[in-house]
Amino acid sequence: MNRIVERFLQDKILELIKDGFGVKIHNTPLVRNECGVASGYFDGEGKELEIAIKRPQKEWVPIFIHEYSHYTQWKDDCKVWRDIDKVYETVNLWSWLSGDDEYTDAQLERCKIATQRLEQDCDKRAVALIEQYNLPISKDHYIQSSNAYILFYNICIEQRKWYKKSPYSDPRINGGMPKKFISEKDFGKVPAKFNKLVVKEFLD
Numbered sequence: 001m002n003r004i005v006e007r008f009l010q011d012k013i014l015e016l017i018k019d020g021f022g023v024k025i026h027n028t029p030l031v032r033n034e035c036g037v038a039s040g041y042f043d044g045e046g047k048e049l050e051i052a053i054k055r056p057q058k059e060w061v062p063i064f065i066h067e068y069s070h071y072t073q074w075k076d077d078c079k080v081w082r083d084i085d086k087v088y089e090t091v092n093l094w095s096w097l098s099g100d101d102e103y104t105d106a107q108l109e110r111c112k113i114a115t116q117r118l119e120q121d122c123d124k125r126a127v128a129l130i131e132q133y134n135l136p137i138s139k140d141h142y143i144q145s146s147n148a149y150i151l152f153y154n155i156c157i158e159q160r161k162w163y164k165k166s167p168y169s170d171p172r173i174n175g176g177m178p179k180k181f182i183s184e185k186d187f188g189k190v191p192a193k194f195n196k197l198v199v200k201e202f203l204d
Contacts, residue, residue, distance in 0.1 A: 005061055008133050012068050016049055021071070024050040030165070037204070039063045039166050042070035044081075059169055062126070062137055062145075069125040073118070080118045087114045097162055112157050116150050116187045123149075124181065144177035145169060151182075154190045155198050164204040172197060 013023050030037040031052045040051040040063040049067050053060040073081045091111040095101045103111075123146035130137050148168035156162060167173050173194055 001057065002136055004133065005057075005135060008135060009061070009064065012064075016068070016071060019075070020047050022048045024048065026050065026052045027054050028052050029054045037162070037164070039169075040067040042067045042074070044071075044074035058137070061135075062142055065126045065129055065135075065137075066122060069122045069129065072125055073122060078121065080114070080121045084114050084118045087111050097156070097160060108157055112153050113184075113187065116153055117184070119153075120146065120150055120181060140179040141174070143179055143181055144174040147177040147182050148174045148194070150187060151177075151190050151194065152198065154188055155195055155203075159199060159203055161203040163198075163202045165202055167198045167202040170197075170202075 016023050024031075029052055030039060031041055031050045033041055033043075033050070038052075039055075039060070040049070042049050049071060051060060051064050051067060087110060091103050091107045092101060093111055093115065096103055096108070123142070126146075127139055127142060129135070130139055130142065145168045152163070152167055176191070176194070
């Protein structure tokens with residue numbers, strides 16, 4: 001492992017532990033919890049960060065940075081973090097995906113936009129960390145994957161399904177994404193090719 005990356009991981013894991021968080025490393029491709037499956041997961045209320053590392057290091061290290069960036073959102077109590085908390089008082093995306101709850105289109109749209117804002121803010125924080133610590137991670141590739149993840153939420157809501165494998169790490173998808181963060185006005189604009197591929201190959 002690159003020594004800069006190793007030192008970064010050691011420092012941030014120690015910071016999380018000192019702040020009372022459990023850090024769970026899974027030797028699996030995905031981690032499963034009450035919300036479904038994901039490459040990693042941050043739980044501010046339960047004070048846990050989980051990460052799946054059975055994949056190339058160049059893939060799971062950026063995921064750790066992303067989840068750590070959610071931790072900084074929680075710690076800063078930033079607006080997007082407070083906003084998603086307010087949304088989840090009335091709409092729970094995960095219970096809706098599992099079929100346990102029903103919501104109006106307006107409620108789901110509000111939840112989608114709040115989630116997209118949260119995730120993009122998280123990824124902007126992650127890119128800032130990559131720059132600050134001079135981590136050997138392609139910012140262009142990271143931003144492309146971030147854009148794919150943001151757009152995926154449209155398909156998630158439309159199909160009422162989460163993914164079974166990560167679509168935003170697939171080069172057929174993120175390779176066609178912009179190398180700059182998409183603007184909020186474009187959060188709902190899903191390329192037809194992207195939509196078709198995700199629905200065909202990636203949904204649970």
